[in-house]
Amino acid sequence: MASRRTRDSSNDRAVRISDVAEAAGVSTATVSRALAFPDRLRPETRERVLTTVRLLGYTPNEAARALRAGASRMVLVVVPHLYSGAFFAGVINSIDAELSAEGYTMIVGSLDGIEEKARRLVDLVYARQIDGVIVLTGRIPVIDGRSLRDAGVPIVSICCEMDMPRLPTVLVNDEECAIAQTRHLIDLGHRHLLYVSGPEDHYNEIVRYRGYLRAATASNVKTLRYGGAYTLESGAAAARYFLSLDRRPTGVVCCSDEMAIGFIKTVTGAGVAVPDEVSVVGFDGIEFADYCEPTLTTIRQPHRELGAAGARALLASLQGLPRAGDNPIVLPGELLIRDSTGPAPNTRERRSNAAMRAPVKASPRRAKFERSAT
Amino acid sequence: MASRRTRDSSNDRAVRISDVAEAAGVSTATVSRALAFPDRLRPETRERVLTTVRLLGYTPNEAARALRAGASRMVLVVVPHLYSGAFFAGVINSIDAELSAEGYTMIVGSLDGIEEKARRLVDLVYARQIDGVIVLTGRIPVIDGRSLRDAGVPIVSICCEMDMPRLPTVLVNDEECAIAQTRHLIDLGHRHLLYVSGPEDHYNEIVRYRGYLRAATASNVKTLRYGGAYTLESGAAAARYFLSLDRRPTGVVCCSDEMAIGFIKTVTGAGVAVPDEVSVVGFDGIEFADYCEPTLTTIRQPHRELGAAGARALLASLQGLPRAGDNPIVLPGELLIRDSTGPAPNTRERRSNAAMRAPVKASPRRAKFERSAT
């Protein structure tokens, strides 16, 4: 069935530039120029051509354009396979907004899930069908021995610093945030903490744990660690571990909100009161953190700003603009104090803290993140 | 900086098929065949060519392929702008898995948010850079008077039935599910219900409300309705409305889990106990529904199956296979009874229901959904 607008009604063929040229009585070059540089045409020619374009519903074929231009205006955003949609959604949306504004299209995909898919995406990059890559996973993906870094397209990392010099990077001050999480509990009188980690080898995990340890050891606090994986279920597993302990910590620092929520739900179900018997801090500031019971004290990551800054950095590379500098852009997280944390059980005084908000200042980064041996 | 694998080291140029041909001492046609139809070559030629391909790290240019083939192997998935990531993520992931398996790449985007973006995506479809579209919004997007239905690509609808004959469609039995939600409350003795709706003109909303009304009127139950919008915040708003009522309903049917969770959090905060004073049912079966307090009685949508079936329907169109039939594929939702629902306050007996699970059978669809006048 041929539609009115974009297809030749006599034949089910897409409208080409030559169709427009013929109908308007000009050359294809003129049509192309009418679209790209309207002011280089005589007004009457321009009007005639543009009218014809509209009349026939002509849209330039992107494949031909891409082939000719050697660029596709597509950007790949690499996300973790089982990612916290709740957290990344905001980052991704703002990446998309920035890219769209410049005429780029975003493809979101994980490279650690479906093998077929990973191969196809890497192929796409090598096939020059993708102009740039934004990585949210802390790793440059390698498939079949091919690494995206060798594909010859600009790359930007958001949320994670990688061991790659001169890679534009946008980060949150993870270490300071973890310190803020921990110190918040310590300030409430907690002297025995549990740290519920993300995946062991992940950048955010490593840096946050470092911050946690710094704060914990500085105050001579007793600490435990449970190896988690950011998910609700892994928070629940951490809770089961917690419940099995003879002497339970009174404060829990989680590496994600999902884990904190899974943890709270599980200990609550076992009759342990939050925050009366155990205080829990999350990380990320997802929307659900304000709707769980009790509401979650957490670190709010500036997800929109992270995405926007990363996208702008990539656009700068794509448009050949000079790099702003070699240092990562570091944005501050913010401690949101809500109802999942309170004074340690043996502490007397109790204050309402629902309304307190303490911003964590981003301290200028001095030392680069040094990667532990992989 | 030229990388080893895919770029000519003397010149920062991508490896082309002619480079391979030259290096292997064959024509470009032979290289192309070696990749596409390996068995049509003499084994030794094939090996020589494939070795060279690997050696030079050649990947065919996708733009050239797409231009030549008239197809890009890209599929657009249209999602609502402010969508429930929690629900759609599963659908989208399984769409992706199916498409990847057949060598297609998925672009996810909303057309009702950023104007720039919408225009660009529609352009992409009209520009024949996208081979097919999957719509999760219940509407064929129209931008600047251009509708995707006129772009000449196959379209499939998931989750919503549209007023478009012969449009392949995959659905959940929304009406029966809404009946199951409602009847569950009625069976528990509730005689005064509140229906918290999705956006007024949305397919799912219309059909579910119809089911709700059928069940409610069949049992002569008193009902109220609050106009919501699927989000946590709109659930909270519904709760404020509920709290303002002189005679409050004892059962609440929500059109999404987010709304149910927002509702519960808000009434609980106001001192109304769930399910002791009010029972709440959600819709969707998102992961958080099992981690909120209390856990949420809801309808589990088979999100993976929805996505997979939709993707397969689209692939069938793309590959020119015959349509399975004109009727929508209807998958059954399932009522998950958890802790947010219980006997109506004035009912005496109380039974534990945490472990009950009652599947909702998909009844064969007899009548097509008739759209109310738009």
Add this chain to the structure above:
DNA sequence: TTGTAAGCGTTATCAA
């Protein structure tokens, strides 16, 4: 200001 024509990298047709 407008037209002519080359070329982007591939694949399919046809001929050898």
Add this chain to the structure above:
DNA sequence: TTGATAACGCTTACAA
């Protein structure tokens, strides 16, 4: 079995 060649639809020197 392999090679030469003509598209695919567009943009941009260069020529008029």
